[in-house]
Amino acid sequence: xxxxxxxxxxxxxxxxxxxxxxxxxxxxxxxxxxxxxxxxxxxxxxxxxxxxxxxxxxxxxxxxxxxxxxxxxxxxxxxxxxxxxxxxxxxxxxxxxxxxxxxxxxxxxxxxxxxxxxxxxxxxxxxxxxxxxxxxxxxxxxxxxxxxxxxxxxxxxxxxxxxxxxxxxxxxxxxxxxxxxxxxxxxxxxxxxxxxxxxxxxxxxxxxxxxxxxxxxxxxxxxxxxxxxxxxxxxxxxxxxxxxxxxxxxxxxxxxxxxxxxxxxxxxxxxxxxxxxxxxxxxxxxxxxxxxxxxxxxxxxxxxxxxxxxxxxxxxxxxxxxxxxxxxxxxxxxxxxxxxxxxxxxxxxxxxxxxxxxxxxxxxxxxxxxxxxxxxxxxxxxxxxxxxxxxxxxxxxxxxxxxxxxxxxxxxxxxxxxxxxxxxxxxxxxxxxxxxxxxxxxxxxxxxxxxxxxxxxxxxxxxxxxxxxxxxxxxxxxxxxxxxxxxxxxxxxxxxxxxxxxxxxxxxxxxxxxxxxxxxxxxxxxxxxxxxxxxxxxxxxxxxxxxxxxxxxxxxxxxxxxxxxxxxxxxxxxxxxxxxxxxxxxxxxxxxxxxxxxxxxxxxxxxxxxxxxxxxxxxxxxxxxxxxxxxxxxxxxxxxxxxxxxxxxxxxxxxxxxxxxxxxxxxxxxxxxxxxxxxxxxxxxxxxxxxxxxxxxxxxxxxxxxxxxxxxxxxxxxxxxxxxxxxxxxxxxxxxxxxxxxxxxxxxxxxxxxxxxxxxxxxxxxxxxxxxxxxxxxx
Amino acid sequence: xxxxxxxxxxxxxxxxxxxxxxxxxxxxxxxxxxxxxxxxxxxxxxxxxxxxxxxxxxxxxxxxxxxxxxxxxxxxxxxxxxxxxxxxxxxxxxxxxxxxxxxxxxxxxxxxxxxxxxxxxxxxxxxxxxxxxxxxxxxxxxxxxxxxxxxxxxxxxxxxxxx
Numbered sequence: 001x002x003x004x005x006x007x008x009x010x011x012x013x014x015x016x017x018x019x020x021x022x023x024x025x026x027x028x029x030x031x032x033x034x035x036x037x038x039x040x041x042x043x044x045x046x047x048x049x050x051x052x053x054x055x056x057x058x059x060x061x062x063x064x065x066x067x068x069x070x071x072x073x074x075x076x077x078x079x080x081x082x083x084x085x086x087x088x089x090x091x092x093x094x095x096x097x098x099x100x101x102x103x104x105x106x107x108x109x110x111x112x113x114x115x116x117x118x119x120x121x122x123x124x125x126x127x128x129x130x131x132x133x134x135x136x137x138x139x140x141x142x143x144x145x146x147x148x149x150x151x152x153x154x155x156x157x158x159x160x161x162x163x164x165x166x167x168x169x170x171x172x173x174x175x176x177x178x179x180x181x182x183x184x185x186x187x188x189x190x191x192x193x194x195x196x197x198x199x200x201x202x203x204x205x206x207x208x209x210x211x212x213x214x215x216x217x218x219x220x221x222x223x224x225x226x227x228x229x230x231x232x233x234x235x236x237x238x239x240x241x242x243x244x245x246x247x248x249x250x251x252x253x254x255x256x257x258x259x260x261x262x263x264x265x266x267x268x269x270x271x272x273x274x275x276x277x278x279x280x281x282x283x284x285x286x287x288x289x290x291x292x293x294x295x296x297x298x299x300x301x302x303x304x305x306x307x308x309x310x311x312x313x314x315x316x317x318x319x320x321x322x323x324x325x326x327x328x329x330x331x332x333x334x335x336x337x338x339x340x341x342x343x344x345x346x347x348x349x350x351x352x353x354x355x356x357x358x359x360x361x362x363x364x365x366x367x368x369x370x371x372x373x374x375x376x377x378x379x380x381x382x383x384x385x386x387x388x389x390x391x392x393x394x395x396x397x398x399x400x401x402x403x404x405x406x407x408x409x410x411x412x413x414x415x416x417x418x419x420x421x422x423x424x425x426x427x428x429x430x431x432x433x434x435x436x437x438x439x440x441x442x443x444x445x446x447x448x449x450x451x452x453x454x455x456x457x458x459x460x461x462x463x464x465x466x467x468x469x470x471x472x473x474x475x476x477x478x479x480x481x482x483x484x485x486x487x488x489x490x491x492x493x494x495x496x497x498x499x500x501x502x503x504x505x506x507x508x509x510x511x512x513x514x515x516x517x518x519x520x521x522x523x524x525x526x527x528x529x530x531x532x533x534x535x536x537x538x539x540x541x542x543x544x545x546x547x548x549x550x551x552x553x554x555x556x557x558x559x560x561x562x563x564x565x566x567x568x569x570x571x572x573x574x575x576x577x578x579x580x581x582x583x584x585x586x587x588x589x590x591x592x593x594x595x596x597x598x599x600x601x602x603x604x605x606x607x608x609x610x611x612x613x614x615x616x617x618x619x620x621x622x623x624x625x626x627x628x629x630x631x632x633x634x635x636x637x638x639x640x641x642x643x644x645x646x647x648x649x650x651x652x653x654x655x656x657x658x659x660x661x662x663x664x665x666x667x668x669x670x671x672x673x674x675x676x677x678x679x680x681x682x683x684x685x686x687x688x689x690x691x692x693x694x695x696x697x698x699x700x701x702x703x704x705x706x707x708x709x710x711x712x713x714x715x716x717x718x719x720x721x722x723x724x725x726x727x728x729x730x731x732x733x734x735x736x737x738x739x740x741x742x743x744x745x746x747x748x749x750x751x752x753x754x755x756x757x758x759x760x761x762x763x764x765x766x767x768x769x770x771x772x773x774x775x776x777x778x779x
Numbered sequence: 780x781x782x783x784x785x786x787x788x789x790x791x792x793x794x795x796x797x798x799x800x801x802x803x804x805x806x807x808x809x810x811x812x813x814x815x816x817x818x819x820x821x822x823x824x825x826x827x828x829x830x831x832x833x834x835x836x837x838x839x840x841x842x843x844x845x846x847x848x849x850x851x852x853x854x855x856x857x858x859x860x861x862x863x864x865x866x867x868x869x870x871x872x873x874x875x876x877x878x879x880x881x882x883x884x885x886x887x888x889x890x891x892x893x894x895x896x897x898x899x900x901x902x903x904x905x906x907x908x909x910x911x912x913x914x915x916x917x918x919x920x921x922x923x924x925x926x927x928x929x930x931x932x933x934x935x936x937x938x939x940x941x942x
Contacts, residue, residue, distance in 0.1 A: 027820070249884055249919055281824065662878055665878070670881065697827060
């Protein structure tokens with residue numbers, strides 16, 4: 001075999017283009033005759049539109065046209081976004097129209113699209129479009145939205161409850177009735193945004209001669225975009241090619257499909273002009289999906305030793321005004337609660353509320369950070385109540401490593417019974433505690449207390465279903481000039497797919513990863529694909545590349561055995577040469593084999609193989625691959641200002657076999673930072689009328705370098721038996737336990753004041769107020 | 780009619796003469812008039828830092844300046860950092876060696892900010908680096924790779940200067 005590429009810390013091949021400014025993002029595309037779009041969006045959270053006056057706007061300099069719902073072809077005026085992930089629990093699956101002209105249901109909903117020669121002119125004209133609104137009652141807080149007599153998110157609907165489901169197993173009621181101890185928690189995780197530094201972006205180029213459109217979109221999922229656009233517009237699928245070029249961060253919200261992605265190619269075809277739309281930051285805050293508002297009322301029953309007997313409760317999930325991704329996030333939340341622990345009985349009722357806010361779809365972590373927050377807060381309550389160390393109570397409840405594979409009676413979001421495939425949860429926590437010097441913390445606390453400082457430590461564990469199907473595919477092609485290209489469907493928004501997939505292709509073909517080009521995210525390059533989300537590319541695309549490259553190797557050896565007149569088993573591949581073992585001078589090259597299987601007119605192909613030195617494989621995982629990990633966080637809190645300083649952040653992470661630890665480390669670091677932001681800074685505010693109040697980076701604060709500590713990462717590698725590479729997903733694990741671990745640490749630091757923390761984010765002002773209240777109560 | 784002016788701006792050593800609207804942002808001038816699209820725009824209100832360029836050697840947010848304000852000035856953007864087509868600047872190389880970028884969208888602003896910082900602070904501490912890039916948002920890396928890259932680059936640049 002050639003290069004040992006799997007597991008190597010290979011430098012990223014993506015980097016030189018990005019570091020020199022040569023890489024092409026969507027807004028870098030300039031096409032002749034291109035129009036620029038700006039949107040007129042609802043300024044009201046809920047209103048009936050009495051009229052749209054675009055006359056003044058249409059007469060402004062440079063304006064080509066202003067498109068409203070009335071200007072769309074009759075069949076498209078009322079068409080709604082396809083309902084992508086149905087579930088029988090959903091009773092009111094409201095979806096958005098291309099442009100709204102009757103009832104707007106959130107601030108940011110698109111009403112009109114201005115097309116002009118320049119973006120400046122388009123924005124001038126957008127400001128001149130007059131909308132006559134009749135204000136309607138609103139649903140803002142999701143708990144209030146479910147109350148009797150609440151303002152309706154959608155006028156004419158019966159209520160704001162759009163889905164309700166109960167999940168569980170075992171006899172929770174019986175366990176609670178007989179339990180020695182019951183601990184309760186009422187918890188809230190607040191809404192945040194994905195906030196990739198690149199906003200959404202779309203460019204469409206029509207080709208009227210061939211009746212096709214090329215659509216570039218800053219999306220994680222070009223194949224899902226294509227599928228939804230052709231479904232919504234009722235186009236033949238070969239009319240549209242979708243390309244995700246360089247994408248400046250995704251984090252979930254760029255997974256799903258948005259109406260702009262259909263409107264712009266539609267108008268490009270209609271007007272026979274290329275059109276560009278670049279979302280601005282304010283639009284991103286109001287018109288790009290968000291996540292995480294959930295209220296949990298939970299209880300844990302345990303015995304006197306802290307052994308869990310049952311967990312039960314109720315959760316309310318805010319889904320916003322529409323539900324393009326169905327109930328994926330709350331469903332994942334509901335199934336994540338038991339986590340790495342033996343929970344003999346479990347029962348959760350989830351109610352999903354419509355509110356007049358932008359839709360909720362997965363953001364990095366996808367419903368799991370909230371669920372882990374609930375479970376871990378309960379365990380902290382139990383530990384504190386029983387006087388057991390917080391690490392020890394977890395140790396007593398872990399699923400032991402020798403219990404793998406482990407099933408416990410839930411059905412995951414992939415429709416399959418939840419069966420943890422592999423993992424050593426006790427070891428993972430032990431590694432994280434060692435990395436954090438948990439045993440030394442008592443001394444550190446003593447020293448801090450002596451100096452009047454308040455330090456605390458928190459622990460959180462999680463299990464995460466990653467690498468979800470249905471499939472991703474890869475074509476590995478050796479061109480006639482000897483160059484090798486890998487094609488796959490999911491886009492790259494920073495994950496380093498080129499490098500990782502090249503590593504996987506390099507090994508069977510006996511070449512260096514740098515000899516391989518990787519083209520991702522182009523529906524014109526491979527027949528089928530899905531997208532980059534749910535920590536699924538390593539499992540799905542990774543195994544497809546491995547299988548396709550292995551198949552190309554077998555074909556190359558078969559053909560070479562004919563060309564060299566040698567037995568297949570006597571041949572090996574190294575550095576692009578196929579040679580007889582022990583007689584390296586008897587050899588041919590991948591290039592010559594590729595030429596041989598192009599075929600010569602009138603002659604048979606050598607070895608009876610199919611033409612072309614290439615293979616396409618679609619790997620479809622039998623079930624999710626369950627990643628897990630532990631975060632141990634040490635903080636110092638200033639009780640007067642509420643400032644939280646993270647002193648130490650240790651993360652043990654098990655995503656199975658590592659393809660490239662250099663890249664996985666980066667994924668974990670970034671995911672932890674996202675969780676830190678969600679816990680300490682990020683608050684997407686809405687007022688009582690569902691008007692967003694944090695729509696810029698001054699009001700909504702993202703973590704910056706001084707606030708993010710060095711993350712210490714240790715990898716535990718428990719390969720999954722469910723795919724050939726033994727890999728699991730790694731993109732979200734860092735975010736998932738962050739909320740729970742940081743909040744636990746802050747609460748621990750404030751234990752002298754007796755402050756209980758049940759909500760995230762814990763912004764400094766609120767934390768200082770809680771301390772002040774506690775001090776006042778104590779007199 | 781929109782007010783227009785003729786301006787001349789030197790970017791990475793090349794002079795660009797254009798007639799522009801007075802309201803045109805410098806970031807849009809660089810990206811769309813001069814077609815130097817390596818400078819990125821992330822917020823257009825001066826917070827994210829992706830559009831940071833060097834104006835006469837000093838960092839500036841190109842989204843908070845008008846193109847006409849750059850008339851007669853010298854700019855450096857990400858395209859002008861590497862010594863030639865095939866070689867990377869030590870700072871760029873350090874970013875590659877320390878996984879200092881993932882999606883690469885904040886990278887132009889990180890590089891220009893650090894070029895200025897390391898020029899003025901050749902031997903910084905980790906905390907000084909963190910403060911230096913505190914006005915540049917990155918959602919991908921958790922900053923760790925960027926901070927490591929900056930410290931690594933400082934060492935390389937000191938070695939170069941000493942040689």
